Structures are given as structure tokens and as C-alpha cells.
Amino acid sequence: MNRARTRFPNALSVSIRVHPWLKVFELMPDEIQPPPAPNPERKTLDDRAKMTELERIRHSCAHVLATAILRLWPDAQFAYGPPVENGFYYDLECSHRISPEDFAKLEEEMKKEIKANNVFEKLTVTREQAIADAQSGRLGGLAERPGNASKFKLDLLKNIPEGEPISYYKNGDFIDLCAGPHVMRTGNIGAFKLTTVAAAYYKGDEKGPQLQRIYGTAFKNKTALEEWLKLQEEAKRRDHRKIGAEMNLFAFDADFTGPGLPLWLPKGGAILEELEKLAKETEFQAGYVRVKTPHLAREKMYKTSGHLPYYAESMFPPMELQGEGEFGVKVQKFKQGAAEDDRLIREVLEGLIDLKSPPVGEEKSWGDALQRVVKSASPETQKSVETFVYDRLSLSLFSAHFPQPDRYYLKAMNCPHHHRIFAAEPRSYRDLPLRLAEYGTCYRYEQSGELFGLMRVRSMNMNDAHIYCTPEQFADEFRAVNEMYLKYFQIFGLGKYQMRFSTSSPEGLGKKYVNEPELWKQTEDMVRRVLVESGINFVEVPNEAAFYGPKIDVQVWSAIGREFTIATNQVDFAVPAKFGLTYRDRDNTDKTPLCIHRAPLGTHERFIGFLIEHYAGNFPLWLAPDQVRVITLGDDAPLLAAGKALVHELRQNFVRVTGDFTNEPIKAKIANAEHARVHTMLVLGPRDLEAGNVSVRLHTGGPQGAKPTAQVVAEIVQSIKERRA
RNA sequence: GCCAGUGUAGCUCAGUGGCAGAGCAACGGUUUUGUAAACCGUCGGUCGUCGGUUCAAUCCCGACCACUGGCUCCA
Numbered sequence: 153m154n155r156a157r158t159r160f161p162n163a164l165s166v167s168i169r170v171h172p173w174l175k176v177f178e179l180m181p182d183e184i185q186p187p188p189a190p191n192p193e194r195k196t197l198d199d200r201a202k203m204t205e206l207e208r209i210r211h212s213c214a215h216v217l218a219t220a221i222l223r224l225w226p227d228a229q230f231a232y233g234p235p236v237e238n239g240f241y242y243d244l245e246c247s248h249r250i251s252p253e254d255f256a257k258l259e260e261e262m263k264k265e266i267k268a269n270n271v272f273e274k275l276t277v278t279r280e281q282a283i284a285d286a287q288s289g290r291l292g293g294l295a296e297r298p299g300n301a302s303k304f305k306l307d308l309l310k311n312i313p314e315g316e317p318i319s320y321y322k323n324g325d326f327i328d329l330c331a332g333p334h335v336m337r338t339g340n341i342g343a344f345k346l347t348t349v350a351a352a353y354y355k356g357d358e359k360g361p362q363l364q365r366i367y368g369t370a371f372k373n374k375t376a377l378e379e380w381l382k383l384q385e386e387a388k389r390r391d392h393r394k395i396g397a398e399m400n401l402f403a404f405d406a407d408f409t410g411p412g413l414p415l416w417l418p419k420g421g422a423i424l425e426e427l428e429k430l431a432k433e434t435e436f437q438a439g440y441v442r443v444k445t446p447h448l449a450r451e452k453m454y455k456t457s458g459h460l461p462y463y464a465e466s467m468f469p470p471m472e473l474q475g476e477g478e479f480g481v482k483v484q485k486f487k488q489g490a491a492e493d494d495r496l497i498r499e500v501l502e503g504l505i506d507l508k509s510p511p512v513g514e515e516k517s518w519g520d521a522l523q524r525v526v527k528s529a530s531p532e533t534q535k536s537v538e539t540f541v542y543d544r545l546s547l548s549l550f551s552a553h554f555p556q557p558d559r560y561y562l563k564a565m566n567c568p569h570h571h572r573i574f575a576a577e578p579r580s581y582r583d584l585p586l587r588l589a590e591y592g593t594c595y596r597y598e599q600s601g602e603l604f605g606l607m608r609v610r611s612m613n614m615n616d617a618h619i620y621c622t623p624e625q626f627a628d629e630f631r632a633v634n635e636m637y638l639k640y641f642q643i644f645g646l647g648k649y650q651m652r653f654s655t656s657s658p659e660g661l662g663k664k665y666v667n668e669p670e671l672w673k674q675t676e677d678m679v680r681r682v683l684v685e686s687g688i689n690f691v692e693v694p695n696e697a698a699f700y701g702p703k704i705d706v707q708v709w710s711a712i713g714r715e716f717t718i719a720t721n722q723v724d725f726a727v728p729a730k731f732g733l734t735y736r737d738r739d740n741t742d743k744t745p746l747c748i749h750r751a752p753l754g755t756h757e758r759f760i761g762f763l764i765e766h767y768a769g770n771f772p773l774w775l776a777p778d779q780v781r782v783i784t785l786g787d788d789a790p791l792l793a794a795g796k797a798l799v800h801e802l803r804q805n806f807v808r809v810t811g812d813f814t815n816e817p818i819k820a821k822i823a824n825a826e827h828a829r830v831h832t833m834l835v836l837g838p839r840d841l842e843a844g845n846v847s848v849r850l851h852t853g854g855p856q857g858a859k860p861t862a863q864v865v866a867e868i869v870q871s872i873k874e875r876r877a
Numbered sequence: 878g879c880c881a882g883u884g885u886a887g888c889u890c891a892g893u894g895g896c897a898g899a900g901c902a903a904c905g906g907u908u909u910u911g912u913a914a915a916c917c918g919u920c921g922g923u924c925g926u927c928g929g930u931u932c933a934a935u936c937c938c939g940a941c942c943a944c945u946g947g948c949u950c951c952a
Contacts, residue, residue, distance in 0.1 A: 241947095249880090249881085250881095251881065251882080252881080252882070347946090348881080348882090348946055348947065349880080349881055349882090349946090349947085350880060350881065350946070350947035350948060351879055351880030351881075351947075351948055351949095352879095352880085352947075352948050352949090353879080353948060353949065356948080356949070357949090362879065362880070362948085363880095363948095364880075364881090365880085365947070365948075367946090367947075393945095397888080398888085404943095404944085406942080406943050406944080407925090407942090407943080411942095411943065411944085458952095459952075462952070463952055465950095466950085466951075466952070564952085565952080596951080596952095598950080598951070599878055599879095599949080599950065599951090600878070600943090601878065601879070601880095601947090601948080601949080601950090602878090602949085602950065602951070603944090604945095608951075698952060699952070700952090703952095717951085722952095783912085785909090785910065785911060785912095786909050786910055787909080788909080815908080815909060815910080816908095816910085816914090816915085817908090817909085817910050817914080817915055818910055818911055818912060819910085819911090819912065819913065819914060819915085820910095820913085820914045820915075821910095821912085821914095822911095822912045822913055822914090823912090823913040823914045824913090824914080825912095825913090826912095826913050827913080827914090833912080835911070835912065837910090837911055838911090839911075840911095847911075847912075849912060854912085855912060
């Protein structure tokens with residue numbers, strides 16, 4: 153509740169929707185629907201049996217962790233404790249707040265349990281027995297705990313299908329409800345380490361209880377653990393935030409610019425420029441045309457597109473121009489004093505939305521005060537207040553009593569603007585396919601905890617384009633888009649990628665997805681066919697499509713193993729209709745085009761962040777911010793002149809080149825250039841000058857010996873032109 | 878937004894209830910050099926912000942902000 157007010161002080165509909173005592177609003181317009189309850193995946197027994205040895209070690213280590221926690225804090229209640237990619241975790245509820253300071257103690261206890269080398273004993277029990285044990289607090293415990301039932305285990309038991317065997321695993325005194333499998337003995341856990349503590353929601357449900365999650369990792373032996381720790385160190389070194397700072401690529405300035413809003417420094421700007429150039433050239437050759445659209449649009453744009461109110465939470469709150477637009481006059485009137493009848497509503501609303509409301513007693517806002525008052529009232533009064541609020545604040549009345557100011561939103565996506573470009577001219581089937589491309593800046597209000605370096609930001613440049621086409625053209629267009637993706641992957645040497653093909657679900661039609669069963673089937677079939685025919689590596693993920701059509705997300709893995717969705721490709725057969733987009737077909741009727749949203753390079757921000765980690769900052773020549781540095785051996789006049797001439801020549805060939813003509817020792821100048829990750833160093837000394845040579849040194853390859861200057865310049869220019877790896 | 882951790886010079890980090898420290902960078906000199914750091918000097922700080930405790934707070938306490946690791950989310 154607080155969150156909605158804080159984030160959207162002006163977005164009334166949003167504030168109201170999530171205010172807890174206004175549950176009544178869940179009955180409101182069908183576009184405001186709570187998300188479907190998460191369905192926690194339950195691994196089948198077959199899946200579990202496939203656990204690798206390492207996973208068994210880690211899962212067993214989770215039990216050992218639980219054992220240790222219970223010895224220190226016997227009231228702990230455990231939920232899930234699975235192995236994960238880099239280790240394991242166990243979720244628990246406990247009166248003691250476990251912090252990393254407790255790790256040493258915990259690890260001590262864990263070592264004792266491992267040293268005891270207890271057997272992981274499997275016990276099969278009846279459901280009745282299991283329920284009884286859970287109720288006595290025995291499950292996930294060292295002993296019975298009267299009055300402290302194993303509540304999460306009870307819940308887990310409910311999810312075990314009838315007829316499936318129910319088993320315990322027991323090590324020492326610790327008994328846990330668990331399908332296994334485990335290692336034989338606690339002593340089989342060779343080496344482990346607790347890594348971090350975090351909060352996690354029970355079953356991943358934001359509304360569920362919040363648990364403490366302890367993360368750890370475990371390995372067969374100490375060597376393997378140490379190797380992993382080393383790898384973590386290496387990952388830290390390659391982290392795009394670290395390298396970005398070292399190379400002066402970008403900066404965050406939370407105080408002045410705002411969190412999640414990167415500033416591109418000149419060197420990062422150079423990379424950005426190269427990416428745009430690549431995209432522009434590639435798209436030009438593929439028949440795209442370039443457009444440019446503003447960063448703002450009126451509310452009507454996003455109401456029409458359907459993004460409001462669905463995605464209002466992901467957008468920056470609107471700017472309101474009170475004196476403008478058709479409602480300006482009404483607003484003025486309202487300000488001068490509303491009718492008595494309106495006053496109560498206004499007060500209710502002010503309490504809900506006004507951040508600056510003074511606290512009333514213990515409460516943080518008038519809304520809280522109101523909530524208390526209503527709660528303490530008789531059921532009839534509560535009912536009538538709810539009815540009143542529902543009646544008076546429902547959107548229709550709302551707009552009647554509260555003239556809408558002119559609202560402008562920062563765009564969170566480019567598509568609506570492009571749709572309006574489509575609509576700006578009459579279109580014939582002869583104009584299609586129309587491919588509108590733009591490197592457009594979008595703004596999304598990502599939750600504060602979600603921000604992550606360049607990978608998750610609030611302002612982003614999207615390599616966006618929208619292809620409007622007829623259903624007959626769709627397959628070819630879609631194929632061409634995929635080919636463009638593959639072309640890019642080749643340029644950047646991305647061997648490991650996976651396309652996630654997200655489709656709809658029959659149950660979601662009309663709720664999560666536009667209710668067009670025929671079109672869903674058609675487009676999904678078309679997409680699937682194209683993917684298979686193109687021999688593309690993809691997986692199909694049901695029930696994850698966009699609300700307007702199936703989509704493909706491209707996942708890549710950076711060199712340090714981070715997985716990212718960098719590109720996206722979506723079919724849209726719904727929104728063009730909402731905007732009333734049509735083209736005149738051969739048969740002289742107006743038809744709605746299909747639209748393909750595609751962003752092969754995703755956003756500048758994420759893509760460059762990814763590239764930094766991918767290349768560890770050692771970019772290929774064409775992308776390197778510092779492509780060439782000319783270094784003179786001393787600062788004698790003839791050397792200096794030759795050096796400056798070389799810089800000039802390279803610059804006239806559009807090479808990003810700097811000169812280091814200081815009188816520092818050559819070793820220092822090389823070291824500086826290496827630290828700056830300058831791709832190519834050209835050293836000019838008296839010997840070179842005499843022979844018409846330069847000595848070439850590569851950041852990634854060391855000294856390459858002396859070569860004729862003209863040849864070196866030509867090679868550099870050629871390598872950049874070809875975008876060589 | 879939630880849980881936890883962190884916040885000292887441009888960067889990497891020391892440190893203490895009683896005058897704020899180093900290395901690198903920057904700047905000024907000296908040095909005249911062949912492939913990862915030559916020497917000397919100078920400058921640089923509201924110790925994240927606000928409040929509290931104290932004779933005295935960068936240090937202790939509280940709130941807030943930002944970042945980091947996770948959770949949830951990512952149309």
C-alpha cells in the first residue's frame with residue numbers, strides 16, 4: 153500500500169487499486185485483475201531420482217545446515233531446501249535473524265555433523281504418520297516440539313499426490329520430510345561454505361510469508377570448492393560494473409541524475425555509436441526505414457495500447473499539465489472549490505494519495521486512519537462504506553468528479569508511437585511490409601531492488617523496430633528477423649544462445665491473453681514452423697506469451713555464466729487493431745496488419761553490459777573505445793612530428809586514436825595504454841622513424857614487431873571496416 | 878517494494894569517541910627513455926545525508942538515501 157502511494161502519488165487508479173481496505177475494487181473493470189496465483193513447480197519423483205552426485209551432496213548439505221541451525225535455534229521451521237545451480241539453500245522461519253556473522257558458528261556445527269558421519273537413513277511412512285509428526289513439530293526438527301508444528305511441512309504434505317510414497321530422511325536426530333535422494337553419510341560432503349543470507353517468499357509468492365533463506369555451496373572435496381571460489385573471483389574481475397568504471401565507459405550519478413539512469417561517458421559512447429552504426433547498416437540493407445519519435449506521449453496513447461492500467465507500475469508516474477487540454481477549465485473550477493458533495497470524496501482521496509499528509513497518531517497517513525476507522529465500525533457500516541466508495545470512486549464517477557488533467561507519460565516502449573506513424577499516412581497492401589526502425593529511448597520504473605548495473609536500468613535505448621505485414625508475408629518476415637539475429641550472434645561470437653518461444657495457454661485466453669483463439673493458433677504455428685525450418689536452437693515455454701501475441705526471447709550466457717535475455721521478438725496481432733490500423737488490400741477492403749516487434753540487440757545498456765563481460769573489456773578493434781594509441785619513444789621533435797602525423801592520418805580514416813607524446817619512460821607509457829585496454833599500440837622510436845615503420849603491440853597479443861606504417865594503417869582500417877572479431 | 882550487507886580523496890583501501898591516513902590518478906618540477914609503472918614535490922575530504930547520545934561523533938544509536946547479494950518483478 154505504502155509502495156503504491158510512494159511510487160504513484162498521482163496515479164489515482166493505481167493507488168486505489170492496491171489499497172488493502174479497498175478490496176472492493178477487485179470487482180472493478182476486467183482489465184484490473186490480480187495476477188494468477190503462482191503455481192510452485194513440484195518436481196516429480198522421477199526428476200528427483202536423476203539428481204547428480206553433486207546435487208545430492210548439496211541437497212544433503214542443506215539438511216546438515218538445517219541440523220546446525222536447529223542446534224543453535226531450536227524453534228526454526230523449515231520450508232524448501234533444494235540444490236540450485238551453484239549450491240543449495242534452505243528457507244526457514246526463525247525467531248533469530250540469521251546474519252553472515254552467524255556463519256562461523258553455523259559452519260562449526262555443520263562440521264561436527266559431517267564429522268559424526270551420520271547415515272542419511274530413509275524411512276517410508278504413511279500419510280497419517282507424516283501428518284501426526286508434522287503436527288508435533290518433529291519434521292524439520294531434532295525432536296518433537298509441542299506447540300510448534302512443522303507448518304510448512306504440513307503444507308508440503310498436502311501437495312504430495314495421493315498414492316505417492318511419503319518418505320523421511322534422518323541424519324542423527326534430524327528428521328526431514330524429503331523425497332531424497334541423498335549421499336550415504338554426512339561425511340560424504342567433502343567441502344562446503346555458507347555464502348549469503350537473503351529473504352525469500354514462501355513458494356515465491358509475494359503475498360506469502362517471508363522466510364530467511366541461507367545460501368551455501370558444497371563440493372566433493374576441498375579442491376573443487378577452492379576452484380569454485382577462484383572462479384567467483386574471476387567473475388568479479390569481469391563484472392561489467394568494475395570494468396566499466398576502470399575503462400570510463402559509463403557512470404551512475406544517483407544524487408543528480410537518479411538511480412538506474414546511466415550517463416554514457418565518451419568511451420562508452422564510442423561503443424554505443426558502433427552498435428548503432430551496425431544496426432543502422434544492417435537494417436538499411438534489410439529494407440528497414442528509420443523513424444524518430446518523442447520520449448513522451450499523452451495518456452490516451454497508453455490507454456489505447458492497453459498498457460494502462462496493466463503496466464502503469466512499470467512506468468514513471470505521469471506528468472500532469474493542469475491548465476491545458478480539454479479538462480483544463482474543469483480543473484480550474486475544481487481548484488476554486490468543489491461542491492459540498494465532492495468534499496468527502498476529496499478528503500478520502502487526499503488521504504490515500506497525498507504523500508505529505510501528516511501522520512495521525514501512530515498511522516502514517518489519512519488512508520491508514522481511515523482504514524482503522526472503517527475496521528472498527530460495524531459490519532453494516534463497513535459494507536456501506538465499501539459500497540459508497542465503490543459507487544463514488546468507480547472510474548466513471550471518478551472522472552466525472554475529478555476532471556482529468558492532461559497527462560503525459562514517458563514512453564516505456566516505442567510500439568505505440570510507431571503505430572501512430574503507421575496511421576499517419578494511408579496504407580496500401582503495396583506499402584507492406586513496412587519496417588519502422590528506431591533506436592528509441594524508453595523509460596521504465598523498475599523497482600529499486602531490481603536495478604543492476606547496466607543490465608537493469610530505468611532509461612534504455614532499444615534497438616527497436618516494428619514490421620507491419622500481411623499474414624501471407626509473415627513467415628518470410630519472421631524468418632528474416634531470425635536470420636538477422638544469427639548474423640549478429642556471429643559478429644559477436646555468441647556461440648551459446650537459446651531462443652525461448654513463449655506461447656499462450658487455452659485457460660489464459662481472454663484474461664492474460666487477448667481472446668483470439670484462431671489468431672493465437674495461426675501465429676504460433678507459423679512461428680514454430682519458421683523456427684524448425686531455420687534449424688534454430690529453441691525451447692517452447694507455454695503460458696508465457698505477451699498479452700498480444702507469442703514471443704521469442706533470446707537468452708545468452710556471458711563468459712562468467714550470467715544468463716541474460718538480450719533480445720526479443722514478438723508477434724502482435726492485437727494492438728494494431730486497438731489503434732485501428734488498416735491497410736487497403738487488393739480486394740479494396742481495409743484489413744488490420746500483423747505486427748512483429750523485434751529488438752535483436754535489445755537495449756544498448758544491457759547489450760553493452762553483456763559485451764563487457766563477454767569480452768572482459770578486451771573489445772575487438774572495431775568496438776574498442778580506444779582503438780589505437782601512438783606512443784613515441786621520448787619527445788624529440790622529429791618523433792613528435794611523425795607521431796602527430798600518424799594520429800592525424802588515422803583520425804582522417806575514422807580511427808579512434810590518441811597520442812602519448814610525453815617524456816615518460818616507454819615502459820610507463822605502455823603500462824598506461826595496457827591498463828586503459830587500448831586495442832593497438834603503435835610505438836615510434838628513432839629506429840622505426842628511419843625505416844618508415846611502426847612497432848605494433850596488441851593489448852591482447854603483446855608485441856608484434858615493426859611493420860611499414862602504411863601497411864599498418866591499411867590493416868587497421870580494414871579490420872574496423874570488416875568488424876573483425 | 879522485501880530481507881541482509883556495505884558507504885572514508887577521482888580510484889583501491891587503512892584507521893580512531895579527542896588535529897583525517899596510504900598507494901595510484903591529477904597538477905608542478907627533475908629525468909631523455911625500445912614494450913606492463915623513473916624520481917621529488919604539491920593539491921585533494923561536510924568520513925553517504927539528516928537527527929540523537931556525549932564536554933567532544935567519521936566512530937555509538939535512529940531514520941533516510943544510494944550501492945551490493947538475494948527474493949519478487951522484467952509487458
